[in-house]
């Protein structure tokens with residue numbers, strides 16, 4: 018077995034995408050293969066062992082005032098925030114240029130919370146108290162808004178753990194709420210106001226003022242106000258769901274799109290999601306409220322995909338933007354959305370205060386003359402729009418987007434010939450003037466990613482990188498060739514097991530003193546999380562390897578293949594962490610001898626290409642049941658950033 022393995026990958030002079038006939042039924046097979054869900058639990062045990070929380074950027078996007086370092090969201094420093102924005106005031110009366118600067122400051126001074134979006138005025142205060150209970154950690158919630166003298170109860174309808182957790186966090190209970198439904202008696206004398214305050218929170222706010230707040234007339238039963246029991250840290254036994262922050266919540270409350278734990282740990286390892294929530298490919302449940310809201314919540318953006326939200330957006334197509342252009346996630350689709358869909362959280366009769374930032378305000382909806390005056394949006398609360406603004410100002414990498422659309426075919430017929438510019442990240446590695454050794458992937462700057470088994474440090478002067486190759490390896494004017502400055506092979510590369518089969522090549526700029534300029538190349542994005550794509554996802558492999566019948570290949574070929582779920586069953590002790598396997602179930606498309614070092618790219622919902630794998634090894638080319646094995650690039654994100662620098666490849670602030 019081993020001998021065969023080495024034979025396959027060792028110094029292959031040519032490339033192939035094996036097999037020219039695909040099977041029409043591949044996609045159907047894949048659908049059937051989805052496993053039935055165990056009804057008693059929605060949770061994935063192995064995933065829970067990783068103790069993911071709202072700070073785990075392998076699972077979720079960090080807040081825009083944070084960045085992702087080594088898998089954790091870490092606060093930026095205030096100077097790393099955008100400079101302009103809306104002035105905000107903190108709870109201690111300190112003014113900040115914008116919300117981002119306040120949040121970065123809060124990271125270091127947790128008592129300093131958001132108060133409102135305005136110039137700070139002396140003696141402005143926002144107070145929350147828990148009343149009508151025996152214990153100080155529970156009760157009916159009463160709020161005294163800025164400049165108000167009377168206390169308001171919170172409305173009970175749509176009151177969830179998201180809001181309860183924010184109230185408790187606001188009051189200094191680190192792990193948030195224990196319950197949000199306990200009943201407390203209100204004395205008749207306390208019922209002085211006919212209004213209550215309705216809150217909608219995302220669940221990770223630290224101040225209730227960061228939520229959207231609406232004063233409503235309390236038409237329902239007077240007794241029906243929101244209450245909370247805050248969680249006191251303890252070490253009780255937990256027979257239900259043990260949150261990472263040690264809270265114990267009912268199993269029934271996991272995987273429902275609501276942040277019951279307060280640290281989100283009940284929503285991050287889900288096979289499936291309960292009603293009113295959406296399952297991201299990363300096994301995270303998000304509330305249905307966040308679908309098609311113009312802001313990506315799932316890592317690969319599937320909550321905002323064209324397929325899902327297209328109907329909503331079709332109304333307002335922009336004919337000038339071709340589809341293959343960069344789609345900026347989090348860009349403002351509010352206008353398109355609000356024309357179709359009234360915001361479910363804000364009843365139609367709500368009075369919109371100018372400068373508040375509800376969707377309606379964005380749409381410049383004309384006020385409805387029939388609106389009763391008693392429903393009032395509290396201006397200067399609700400930081401949702403500020404958060405989006407910061408996101409929109411984050412630097413955006415230009416990667417993974419081709420100028421040429423890859424020819425679409427409904428059914429995959431294996432091994433297509435690549436067209437001009439369809440795989441602009443594909444490069445070839447030649448040794449001297451000899452033949453092509455291997456493929457490689459351009460990831461930006463002067464950097465090429467390839468397999469460790471393709472290169473040797475001692476031959477750094479012999480290698481030439483060919484970029485801008487259009488379809489054949491025959492010379493043409495778009496081709497640039499580069500010499501190498503250095504070869505970096507992974508320090509734990511094992512040439513007999515193919516573990517850590519990854520290397521970086523730094524090219525020498527052709528133009529002395531200037532950065533590498535690659536006129537016909539576009540970098541592929543580098544994935545930062547192993548959860549970006551999951552087994553079953555269809556990806557594309559490309560190369561010049563041996564074709565069917567092991568014939569030489571001078572034309573760049575590509576094929577659609579799927580990520581396999583069961584590589585360690587197939588290859589047993591030869592399959593290690595940091596490897597991925599992919600192919601077609603009938604073996605009709607595969608990478609082969611000579612494709613080594615080349616890219617396996619997967620597309621996210623915006624059709625942005627990520628280099629998910631590097632062609633590494635395989636049992637044989639195009640044999641049923643033996644998919645090709647790839648170096649799983651996401652597992653090496655930190656290794657890559659260490660060598661090439663974070664800013665070159667850090668998509669979305671990671």
Ligand SMILES: *[C@@H]1O[C@H](CO)[C@@H](O)[C@H](O)[C@H]1NC(C)=O
Pocket residue numbers: 101102
């Ligand atoms: C922030 O400042 C930049 C550069 O000064 C400017 O281009 C941008 O439009 C400003 N953004 C806002 C929201 O004012």
Ligand SMILES: *[C@@H]1O[C@H](CO)[C@@H](O)[C@H](O)[C@H]1NC(C)=O
Pocket residue numbers: 133135138141163164397
């Ligand atoms: C509170 O009152 C002061 C003084 O009247 C006013 O300037 C300020 O804007 C008010 N703040 C809010 C949030 O209404």
Ligand SMILES: *[C@@H]1O[C@H](CO)[C@@H](O)[C@H](O)[C@H]1NC(C)=O
Pocket residue numbers: 292293
């Ligand atoms: C989800 O569905 C169950 C059963 O259909 C129902 O009892 C429960 O109230 C629902 N949960 C929510 C949050 O709607």
Ligand SMILES: *[C@@H]1O[C@H](CO)[C@@H](O)[C@H](O)[C@H]1NC(C)=O
Pocket residue numbers: 511512513514
């Ligand atoms: C390399 O892999 C082989 C085969 O799995 C193993 O026997 C050997 O111990 C590994 N070498 C190192 C340095 O890990």
Ligand SMILES: *[C@@H]1O[C@H](CO)[C@@H](O)[C@H](O)[C@H]1NC(C)=O
Pocket residue numbers: 050582583586587602
């Ligand atoms: C791996 O999964 C594929 C697709 O579900 C299946 O056809 C194949 O039999 C599996 N192989 C093993 C060894 O489990």
